[in-house]
Amino acid sequence: xxxxxxxxxxxxxxxxxxxxxxxxxxxxxxxxxxxxxxxxxxxxxxxxxxxxxxxxxxxxxxxxxxxxxxxxxxxxxxxxxxxxxxxxxxxxxxxxxxxxxxxxxxxxxxxxxxxxxxxxxxxxxxxxxxxxxxxxxxxxxxxxxxxxxxxxxxxxxxxxxxxxxxxxxxxxxxxxxxxxxxxxxxxxxxxxxxxxxxxxxxxxxxxxxxxxxxxxxxxxxxxxxxxxxxxxxxxxxxxxxxxxxxxxxxxxxxxxxxxxxxxxxxxxxxxxxxxxxxxxxxxxxxxxxxxxxxxxxxxxxxxxxxxxxxxxxxxxxxxxxxxxxxxxxxxxxxxxxxxxxxxxxxx
Amino acid sequence: xxxxxxxxxxxxxxxxxxxxxxxxxxxxxxxxxxxxxxxxxxxxxxxxxxxxxxxxxxxxxxxxxxxxxxxxxxxxxxxxxxxxxxxxxxxxxxxxxxxxxxxxxxxxxxxxxxxxxxxxxxxxxxxxxxxxxxxxxxxxxxxxxxxxxxxxxxxxxxxxxxxxxxxxxxxxxxxxxxxxxxxxxxxxxxxxxxxxxxxxxxxxxxxxxxxxxxxxxxxxxxxxxxxxxxxxxxxxxxxxxxxxxxxxxxxxxxxxxxxxxxxxxxxxxxxxxxxxxxx
Ligand SMILES: Nc1ncnc2c1ncn2[C@@H]1O[C@H](COP(=O)(O)OP(=O)(O)OP(=O)(O)O)[C@@H](O)[C@H]1O
Ligand SMILES: [Mg+2]
Numbered sequence: 001x002x003x004x005x006x007x008x009x010x011x012x013x014x015x016x017x018x019x020x021x022x023x024x025x026x027x028x029x030x031x032x033x034x035x036x037x038x039x040x041x042x043x044x045x046x047x048x049x050x051x052x053x054x055x056x057x058x059x060x061x062x063x064x065x066x067x068x069x070x071x072x073x074x075x076x077x078x079x080x081x082x083x084x085x086x087x088x089x090x091x092x093x094x095x096x097x098x099x100x101x102x103x104x105x106x107x108x109x110x111x112x113x114x115x116x117x118x119x120x121x122x123x124x125x126x127x128x129x130x131x132x133x134x135x136x137x138x139x140x141x142x143x144x145x146x147x148x149x150x151x152x153x154x155x156x157x158x159x160x161x162x163x164x165x166x167x168x169x170x171x172x173x174x175x176x177x178x179x180x181x182x183x184x185x186x187x188x189x190x191x192x193x194x195x196x197x198x199x200x201x202x203x204x205x206x207x208x209x210x211x212x213x214x215x216x217x218x219x220x221x222x223x224x225x226x227x228x229x230x231x232x233x234x235x236x237x238x239x240x241x242x243x244x245x246x247x248x249x250x251x252x253x254x255x256x257x258x259x260x261x262x263x264x265x266x267x268x269x270x271x272x273x274x275x276x277x278x279x280x281x282x283x284x285x286x287x288x289x290x291x292x293x294x295x296x297x298x299x300x301x302x303x304x305x306x307x308x309x310x311x312x313x314x315x316x317x318x319x320x321x322x323x324x325x326x327x328x329x330x331x332x333x334x335x336x337x338x339x340x341x342x343x344x345x346x347x
Numbered sequence: 348x349x350x351x352x353x354x355x356x357x358x359x360x361x362x363x364x365x366x367x368x369x370x371x372x373x374x375x376x377x378x379x380x381x382x383x384x385x386x387x388x389x390x391x392x393x394x395x396x397x398x399x400x401x402x403x404x405x406x407x408x409x410x411x412x413x414x415x416x417x418x419x420x421x422x423x424x425x426x427x428x429x430x431x432x433x434x435x436x437x438x439x440x441x442x443x444x445x446x447x448x449x450x451x452x453x454x455x456x457x458x459x460x461x462x463x464x465x466x467x468x469x470x471x472x473x474x475x476x477x478x479x480x481x482x483x484x485x486x487x488x489x490x491x492x493x494x495x496x497x498x499x500x501x502x503x504x505x506x507x508x509x510x511x512x513x514x515x516x517x518x519x520x521x522x523x524x525x526x527x528x529x530x531x532x533x534x535x536x537x538x539x540x541x542x543x544x545x546x547x548x549x550x551x552x553x554x555x556x557x558x559x560x561x562x563x564x565x566x567x568x569x570x571x572x573x574x575x576x577x578x579x580x581x582x583x584x585x586x587x588x589x590x591x592x593x594x595x596x597x598x599x600x601x602x603x604x605x606x607x608x609x610x611x612x613x614x615x616x617x618x619x620x621x622x623x624x625x626x
Contacts, residue, residue, distance in 0.1 A: 052526050072529040085527035089545045102532030150531065 002063045002076070002153035002186045003028045004049065009058030011044050011210075018044045019210045022058070026186060026203075031177070034190045035197040036207030037233070042190040043158055045207075049188065050079050050156050063153055073102075078147035080157040084139040086131040092118070092142050093127040099150045113149050120179055121145040137168045144176065148183055155180065157189045161196065173199060194234055198222065206230050224336070228270065228343040231336065237275050237300070237311045239336070242285075244271040252337075255285050255306045259330070262337050262346045269346060270338040273330045275300070276313040281329035287312065289324045301326070386603065389596035397593040412597035425582035428494060429563060432578055435498035436505055436562035437555045443502070444509025444558075445551060449539075451510065452517035463514075466507045474504075478571045485572060492573050500568045505558035512554040516547045553613035560609045564602070 004026040011019040018041045026032045034042045047053035049060055051072035060068040067075045078099070087095050094101075096114045105113075118124040121141040131139055140160060147155050160176075161169045177200045180187050191197055197204050198218045205215040206229075214226040225231035231239040244252040244261065245268060252261040254271045261269065276298075278284075287303035287310055299314045303326065312328055314320065337346045389397050393409040416422055450456075451463065481500065482491065490496030520543055528538035569581035577585065583598040590598075 050526075050530055052529070071534070072526075073532045073534065077530060079527065079530045081523045081527060083521065083523055085521065085523040087524060087527075087542055089542075098528070099531035102537070146527075146531070 003061075004154060004186060004188070005059075005061040006045075006049070007059040007061070009045070009048060009055045009060065011041070011048065011053070012056045017210060019048075019055075022212055024205060024212060024215060026188065028063075029184050029186055031180060031187045031189065031200060031202040033197040033201035033204045034188065034207055035194060035204050035234075036192065038192060040207045041210040042192075042207055046079075046156050046158055046188060046190050049154075050077055051075055052079075076153040078150040078152035078155050080143045080147050080155070080160045082159045082162060084131075084136075084143040084163075086134070086139050086142050086146075088131050090130070091127065092123065092129050092131075092134070095131070095142055096127075096145045096149050098146065113151075117145040117149040120148065137164055137172070140164060140172065144179070148179070151183075152185060154186045154188070155183075157187065159190055159192070162191070162193070169196070176200070194236070198234075206233065208233070223334075224345070226345050228272075228338045231272055231338070235274060237313075239272045239274050240305075240310045240312075241338075242271045242305060242308060242310070243340075244269045244337070257283075257285055259335060260332065261335070264337075264339075264346050266339065266346075268340055270340050272336040272338060273334060275311040277331045277334035278312050278328040279331070280314070280318070280326055282327065284327045284329035285310075287326045287328050289320050289322055289326055292320050292322055383603065383607075386596060386600050389593065390600040392593070394591065394593040397596060412593050413601075415594060416597060416601060419586075421577075421582065422579070425577050425579045428573075428576050428582075429579040431494045432498045432501060432569075433559045433562040435495060436501040437559045439498060439502040440505040440509040440558040441513075441551060441555050444506045444554070445513045447506075447510045448513030448515075449517050449543075451514045453522070466510050469503065470507055474567050478568060481568075482571055492576055494576060497569055497572050497576075497578065498562070500572065501562035501565055502558075504565060504568075505561045508561065509554050509558055512557065513547070513551065516550040516554075517543070520546055553615070556609050556613050560606050563609075564606050 004024075006022050006024040006026075009019060009022040010017065022045060024032075034045060036042050044053060048055045048068075051067070051070060055068060058068070059066055062076060072079075086092075087098065090098065093114055096117060097110045100110045100113055114127070115124065118127055121144055123138060123141045123145060126134065126138060126142075131142070134142065140163075144160065147157075161172055164172060173196055189200060201218050203215060204218050204221050206213045206221060208229050214221055214230050216224075216226075221230060222234055225234065225239070228241070232241070242254050244254045244259075246266070247253045247258050250261060250263040251258050252269060252271065259271065261271075285305050287305045289301050289303050291302040293300040293302075294316060297316065299316050299318055299320065301312050301314060301320055303310045303312060312326070320326065338344065339346050388404070390412055391409060392407050393411055396407060396409075447466075451459065485491035485496050490499070524542050524546075525538045528542045529535070533541060564580065566580040566584055569578045570584055573581060580602060583602060587595045587598045
């Protein structure tokens with residue numbers, strides 16, 4: 001059992017507050033992805049869990065044991081670094097076996113576990129090589145194998161795939177997900193790549209400026225963003241926003257059209273819709289097409305609605321020319337509403 | 348057409364820059380190599396040729412001057428003293444300098460910049476100023492005329508370099524390697540011995556050799572602080588003063604060659620010290 005609990009963790013570097021009061025519980029064997037833009041504090045949080053950084057305040061618990069005062073080696077964790085950190089003076093075999101040797105395991109046990117994890121990561125033919133003789137992808141596999149060989153309670157990964165090319169990244173993504181699910185370890189995975197996050201995670205924690213904005217299953221984060229930031233960060237292209245005025249009785253006026261919305265007593269709301277959740281129709285929002293990008297699978301049209309940027313994804317067989325006026329009907333159950341003051345979702 | 352016009356002055360400045368560069372390199376090489384070459388020629392010439400003029404440009408391979416030194420009384424003891432003092436200097440400057448280099452590269456602390464500057468400034472302090480008080484102090488403590496006493500002085504001369512070289516060595520090792528070792532079950536100390544040390548060992552050896560050379564070459568403190576236990580430099584300085592010219596050349600040659608060989612062996616790390624990447 002290795003449930004991770006992060007309680008009121010904050011981190012201050014000199015005058016800069018990198019993390020604000022983080023609270024997060026990660027279930028045993030869960031695959032949690034920390035997602036956020038560069039500099040939002042993902043690595044800092046991961047390094048606090050690993051013990052490479054100390055929290056200014058707060059507690060970290062793993063498997064019911066408070067560990068934030070322990071040194072990294074006593075926390076039952078293993079970590080995979082962005083630049084792999086494969087020891088250059090040791091062979092692949094000795095790299096994978098490094099942690100096992102530190103545990104003073106007998107030789108044949110080390111050999112058995114190194115060979116097992118090497119086979120799992122498909123690097124059994126590289127065991128005699130040095131890191132200088134490996135490609136980036138192979139080094140990545142060694143780094144993961146080295147962490148897995150420890151059979152840790154928790155495996156921490158800081159952007160482990162970001163130095164690989166796109167194709168290899170996609171391949172490794174699927175492979176890592178499978179290997180980690182089989183290993184039954186709790187995993188925390190840091191990335192700024194939302195596709196990686198969506199495809200791998202059991203749950204995504206979206207971070208922004210040192211805070212966790214939303215922690216939920218990928219599809220939940222995508223469909224029901226809890227705040228405007230999440231809506232505009234997740235999805236490529238992100239959600240469209242338009243200002244809405246109350247029209248009484250839970251109806252709201254958006255760009256001259258009225259829609260059913262929340263029964264909220266507010267002077268204004270933000271209407272939000274994903275680009276793929278609209279269809280051309282007789283009646284709907286009037287959009288002026290500005291740029292048309294045929295992307296093969298679909299057609300991305302960048303429009304203006306009442307002077308605001310508005311993107312729509314249409315079927316690739318549609319014929320749209322810049323300057324044309326489109327009438328777009330949003331799918332009613334996909335419309336979301338946000339409070340412009342708190343930026344939070346309004347149901 | 349416009350291309351040619353635009354590129355002509357560019358090519359010109361590039362050409363003159365190249366000329367300047369080449370002549371500077373030639374000048375600096377000559378500055379160092381010509382005296383060494385004359386030293387070599389004169390060492391390997393018979394006494395008559397050394398004093399005659401014009402000089403030949405090829406050595407005669409007359410071993411007379413060199414064999415004279417082999418039989419010179421006291422030279423072996425002096426040689427032994429030099430090696431002992433340089434050896435002690437080497438060990439002490441690494442033992443003291445390497446941890447300082449590690450701290451400079453891995454820890455943030457108040458006054459770090461000032462500390463680095465001070466390390467260099469110790470080299471700006473003239474040794475002759477220190478020599479008299481040092482000699483008095485050494486006589487009082489009984490350190491005068493001992494290899495250990497001289498090694499202490501040489502260590503203070505070598506430490507700035509030991510610190511700077513090891514600082515750049517440690518900085519060249521990504522901190523993630525150490526962090527990875529910590530997460531894999533190492534303490535700070537075992538991570539150092541199992542990961543950092545094997546990686547910087549060649550560099551440490553180089554900076555040790557450099558400390559050795561500094562001690563080997565040092566003559567002022569050696570001459571002031573030793574009488575019976577003279578090092579080779581001090582010994583030759585004392586005895587060559589009154590010797591004929593050809594022996595002076597040979598003595599100089601004997602001193603220069605080991606230093607040159609050592610420095611050549613560790614040149615890569617000396618570049619590293621100044622932050623110059625060399626390939
Ligand atoms: N040692 C440090 N001293 C001072 N500030 C730091 C330190 N480490 C991180 N920070 C700051 O804390 C903030 C969060 O850094 P962190 O490395 O956690 O970001 P990140 O989300 O991992 O970004 P990236 O995706 O670029 O890796 C940044 O603004 C960074 O400048
Ligand atoms: Mg990071």
